[in-house]
Amino acid sequence: MTEVTWQQLDRKTIFVAPLMPILSVFGAAVVIVLFRGWEKLSFWEPAIAGTIALGLFVANAWHYKTTRYRITDTHVELHSGMLVRKHRSLAKDRVRAVDMSADVFHRMFGLSVVTIGTGRQVSESGDELKLEAVSAGEAERLRTLLLHRIDTPVSYQRQTGELARFSPQWMRYAPLTWFGFVAVAVLIGGLFQLARTVDLDLWNSGPIKALVSFYETTPLLIAIPATGVVVLLLTTVLSVLLYAVFYWGFEITRQNGALRVQYGLINRRSVSIEEKRLRGVQVDEPLLVRLTGGARVKAVATGLTKKKDDNDKWELDADLLLPQAPKEDARKVASAVLNSRPPTDTVLTAHPFAAARRLVLWHVVGAAIPAVTLGILSTLDLTPWWIAELLLVLLPLAALIGYGEYRGLGHAVDGDFLVVRWGVMPRSTVALQRTGVIGWNIRQSIFQRRAGLISVTATIAAGSGAYTIRYAAQSDGLHAADQAVPDLLAPFLVRD
Structure with a gap:
């Protein structure tokens, strides 16, 4: 085996990584000066800020100096650690996804953070390697090297091209999500936190007093609708802005046996999913989005639904195939990803x-x-x-x-897929490859037995790991399980 040279991270990461925390500290100092004045700025505040900045630079320089990585014929290896040296290694054939992310500073300096993950369904330090950061060109090389396998089926290698691209019309679904309400809550919380930082009595400030005076002097029949209009306008504007920040430039393409999803206006993210590990798709339809003809698509694949690590914000939405968009676009993406007509549109068996x-x-x-x-x-x-x-x-x-929720229940076996639907807020429909189902969990409470109902759970090594046909008729549920994976339940069934 040829000896592979150990490589370093990009040298620019020494200066780029501390920029965001340093700017945060600098911004806080500016706000303090504006509200409290120079005369109330003590010696210790700039001293602490300078110490933090220097410490960040030193820590990142040491991280750059002590971090090495290499990709051999069989493994991906990483040497890292400041006081405690660590050597971590992943088998190359276990790599299932390569996640590339770049915030605004990384993009300015041509850098990217690369997260190399396996197919494990839980987040453990040994199942993931993170390179923070390498050049954008090196990140693309690593993605191609790790996901382009010799054993990739020819049918996948030949199917390349764009499956969907962002359209500004998609943003009309943003006000129908929780984006705006979350943004309002964050803004209010941030405002009060800032007020505490600069010793500002927010409750006695002019705007708050004017607002209290408005509610004291205005009849409720006018105050309540006025408040509703203001909140509606604010959440609408913020939700559209957040949608654009998160998903602007969205693009999903197929390249050499892998699905590549890219999106983000400020923080650019790129996730590559090996198609061999894809086990189906899930179409989510939140209530208001569904009523206006929209949907969201997620991948059911190994290694994408790990528990979110507090130190890894990019675990969130790793399985995204399409954000809130028109239902027709969701159908096209689901069809293209599965290389078949959309099984999520099949007629489902109604539950009693x-x-x-x-x-x-x-x-x-x-x-x-x-x-x-x-x-x-x-x-x-x-x-x-x-x-x-x-x-x-x-x-x-x-x-x-x-x-x-009852109206949303349904299931069917459609060709190579088991289709299950449930929920109302949101309503979700999942199409699972029948070959991916590895077991069944049959549950029937005493109340279900009296009503002739049954819950049948398909176990699958992907996605959430289990998908349940809820409250189906006993004969229908067992028949669907037997039809989806023939002979697996046969030894346990008594035929009429």
Whole structure:
């Protein structure tokens, strides 16, 4: 075997990696000066900021100096560590995904962070190698080298090209997601945190006093709708902005047996998924997005749904194949990825009405618990009655959600795929390759037995690891399992 030379990270990472935290410290110092003035700036604050900046540069220089990596014929190896030296190694044939990410500073200096992952379904340090950072050209070389295998089927090697590209029309679905509400919550939290940092009494500030005065002098019939309009406009604008920041420039292509997904306006991300490890697709339709003809597509593949590491923000959405977009685009992506007509559009077997009774009952019982609890506290004069009475509004809403969940249930065996649908907020439809199902988990409670229902779970070494046909008729559920993977359940079934 030819000896492979150890390589270093890109030298520019010494200066680029500390830029974001240093700018954060500098920004905080500027805000303090603006609100408190130079005369209230103590010696220790700039001294601490300078020490932090110097420490970051020293730490990154040491990290660059002590980090080496190489790719041999059989392994990917990484030497790293400051005080404690570490040698980590991954078998080259275990590599299932290569994730490349670059924030705005990395992109300015032509750098990229490369995360090399295996097919494990849990996040462990031994199952992932991160190179932070290498040149963009070196990152592309590593991706090609690790994912372009000699044993890739010829049918995959020949199928190349673009499957979908970002369209500004997709952004109309942004206000129908939680993006805007999350952004508002983050802004409010950040504002109060900033106020504490600069010793500003936000509650006694002019804008807050004006807002309180508005609610004190304005009738509720005007104040409530006005508040709703302002919140709606704010969340709409912020959700569209966040959607653009996250997904602008989205592109999914097929290259040499791998699916490559790229997106991001400020932080650019590129994820490559080996097609041999793909076991299906999942189409998610949040309630409002579904009502306006939209959907989202995710991959069901090994090594993409690991638990999110606190130190690795890029674990999130590693299985994304298409963000919120028109349903027709979702159908095209699902069809192109699976190389077949969209199995998620097949006609599904409906579940018996007994499932509706169970789902409505459980949702109503769950919604009644808070109302009953507050009612008991009210009888003891611990809480006012109007709170318990207000919570009674949840009962019809819960019943409606339960019935909507029942309407979403369905399953089918369509060609090479097992199709399962469930949920209402969102409604999800997954198409699993039948050859990927490795086992079945049959569950039937005493109440399900009395109603003739059954829950059948397909176990698969990809995605979430298990997908359940919920509350199906007993004969339909068992027949689907037997039809999807013939002979696996045969020894346990009694034929009529």
